[in-house]
Amino acid sequence: MPERLTEALRRLPILVVDDNPINVELLTDLLEDQGFTQVEGLLESREVVARCRQSMPALILLDIRMPHLDGHGVMRALESAFGSRGPAVIVLTAQVDEATRSQALSLGARDVVTKPFDHGEVLQRVRNALEVELRYARRHQEAVALERLVAERTRELELLSNTDPVTGLPNRRALMEALDGIMAGERGAAVLYIVLDALHDIARLHGHDVAERLVAQLGRGLAQWLPEGARQGLWGGAELLVVLPDPGYVALLELAGTLQHWLADEHAFDGMSLTMASRVGGAAGRGVAAQRLVQMAALALPDPGEAPVRFHSDALEAAQRDDLELNQALRGVTQRGxxxxxxxxxxxxxxxxxxxxxxxxxxxxxxxxxxxxxxxxxxxxxxxxxxxxxxxxxxxxxxxxxxxxxxxxxxxxxxxxxxxxxxxxxxxxxxxxxxxxxxxxxxxxxxxxxxxxxxxxxxxxxxxxxxxxxxxxxxxxxxxxxxxxxxxxxxxxxxxxxxxxxxxxxxxxxxxxxxxxxxxxxxxxxxxxxxxxxxxxxxxxxxxxxxxxxxxxxxxxxxxxxxxxxxxxxxxxxxxxxxxxxxxxxxx
CATH class of the missing domain: 3.20.20.450 (EAL domain)
Incomplete structure (x- = not known):
């Protein structure tokens, strides 16, 4: 890593989960060589929840393709056991298809790294994730310590815990709270899951600081197009989320198209004129769990090159699940005759x-x-x-x-x-x-x-x-x-x-x-x-x-x-x- 680790970062526990002992040894050695002092490996994915109950890691480096219980299953188990109190997850996968990445992100993965990976990139992403976790932990400690203070101060701290520390946008927790509140109403709720496709290219060409500040500007700019009762925020590194009372299919489709076209327009930024290619997945419903509604919107994301807006349907999800099953059947097909x-x-x-x-x-x-x-x-x-x-x-x-x-x-x-x-x-x-x-x-x-x-x-x-x-x-x-x-x-x-x-x-x-x-x-x-x-x-x-x-x-x-x-x-x-x-x- 380009900078020395702070003592606080060194002490954060990291769990490497992979059924391949060579991969586990490689990652643990890599992390320990960089100064991390609490790195453990686990070969059996079914033991992850139990291990977390014994000692909660700050970060899990999680392989996707594993027997018995794959990485997606592990993330579902973590969500079920710990909810928002669970550890951060970075997914490591050799699969490059958009469906695998979208599913991992919709299940709560903080980041996705494609194998074979660059050591420096993995270390930097690990550090980024841990720094965010450390910030959240410190803010939580401050919130606990300051709960005894006046209600005004408590509200300020609550706002901090619901804000992404880099962009200043409402974070995943804030969005889920807003979605829960909307779903408690009579109209049902809708979600627009927006992927900023051009963000990685902008980060590579102009630097991550420019990309992060641009996301903040675009995230705030979306508000001008949103109806009353809607809220937007940052769901992942390159994903924005809009939650709102369900306006009906036609109005929601119109809103999704408006946002996608606005993002594609030129935006003045730091003396440059930048455009943002994006794709939008949408979903709406009543009586559906908030996390499930977000997942439905993520599953509806169109593939690159397709029409940029698509909404969830049972037929679409069934087709995607069928594709997933066929993908799994492809593994080892050459040995089965x-x-x-x-x-x-x-x-x-x-x-x-x-x-x-x-x-x-x-x-x-x-x-x-x-x-x-x-x-x-x-x-x-x-x-x-x-x-x-x-x-x-x-x-x-x-x-x-x-x-x-x-x-x-x-x-x-x-x-x-x-x-x-x-x-x-x-x-x-x-x-x-x-x-x-x-x-x-x-x-x-x-x-x-x-x-x-x-x-x-x-x-x-x-x-x-x-x-x-x-x-x-x-x-x-x-x-x-x-x-x-x-x-x-x-x-x-x-x-x-x-x-x-x-x-x-x-x-x-x-x-x-x-x-x-x-x-x-x-x-x-x-x-x-x-x-x-x-x-x-x-x-x-x-x-x-x-x-x-x-x-x-x-x-x-x-x-x-x-x-x-x-x-x-x-x-x-x-x-x-x-x-x-x-x-x-x-x-x-």
Missing amino acids: ELFLAYQPKLRMPTGEVIGAEALLRWEHPGRGLISPGRFIPMAEASGEILAIGDWVLEHSMQALTAWLAEGRVPADFSLAVNVAARQLCREGFAQDLLARLRRHGLPVEAFSIEVTESGLMADLSQARKQLAVLDREGIRVAIDDFGTGHSSLAYLKTLPVSTLKIDRAFVTGIAEHADDRQLAATVTALAHGMGCDVVAEGVETRGQAECLIAMGCDIGQGYLYARPLPAEAFLHWCADARASAETVPTG
Whole structure:
């Protein structure tokens, strides 16, 4: 830490809760090396409440993914046992999805730190949390000591305990008291949960002091738009909360939109003009516990990139819980035999010759049946499970291809393409690992290629370029999938060792009927050929589409016109039939 710890901070007890003893040892050593004297570790999450009853820590560093009782369950147990008297919690998690973060914050987490974490950042966040706890503790002691004084002084101290010490805004305690009071009325209550998305960027560019003072200014500024009886304050580091008597759905929606638009306007601050991108989740109800109403509003927060205002509904929460259950089912899916690969053939457009296939991942859940890749793959990418899944795909696709070539069930020049996710591609050593796998299976580099999306390349263009350059030097072909739907740019395409562009099905669907679609596809084809790349058309479903693509010089086609994605054995039978009766394969 940049500054020495005060004696008061050194003595504050800290509890590290993680089912991994290595993580516990790492954090306890890190904290003790910085001078904290009362650091304990706990491997069993079910013992947290009992340990707190024995000796209440000032701060808990809490892992989310634990057996028996996960971090969210621990926070619920702490809330049930101690209410507002419980310890502060900083959540440590490898999950980067917004739902996990929002749920942790709605359950009372003071902060969320993403693994792998920077030691200096963790230490600073621990110190910040403990300093706040120390301030609260000191103020509480002062309040107890001064309770004997006149009522005027007591009210002043009560105001301090309900105010965030950094921004001066009403804090979580004050907001909950206000919400309890509103819910005691006849109209019911409403909550608007506002996330200030741009705050972290402002803190990074201009400093935390600027960000904190800006939050204070914006928090106070919200008051001009609020109806009578409403109260606003600070719920978390980048979260504001508005509580008010329920005005009805239409009025509440209008208010949420007004606040979101006002935050997005320019705000004069310290000689600068700053805007604040935000998202708003809303909820309203009667006879609902105050904490539950706040949780409902937090669950309603739209994801980044969606419409910025969304309200809670039973269907929305059910869908989120379903997503959470599916996310949990993804853990360890590669060991349970639920994944399999389907193969869709690729054909040379002018001749109908089968030149290869694309391996497509499928998940058959034992209780839900086939899960759409469009649903589970984004979840796997957000949670990090995509790394294990991606390794599984590489290994099983190479095993299959090795067997097919050895048995003569595909031609010697057959090539299999595999999709690679952004996090997989940008992992250090990806290219060398892929090449080592090929050598281990005895596969020539010409027999294997990878497909990456435009958005995947842009996730970390520098690292992607580095990995692709290694593959290119060794002769591995690289295709850009869904070309034209993402960050298409000649400037970056020229710097990447790409051998194939795949025209997205969105451009292929109307190619036979619409001149604009034909022009777009022809432009992509000409662009690719000009760069020395092959062109693959995805989603070819009709003979008319195939004829148009052949006329404009498209090299390779794949789609339902030729074959759906097929399980391995069905695919091999299809290939055998295609070789035996080439004239039955539609080519346009």
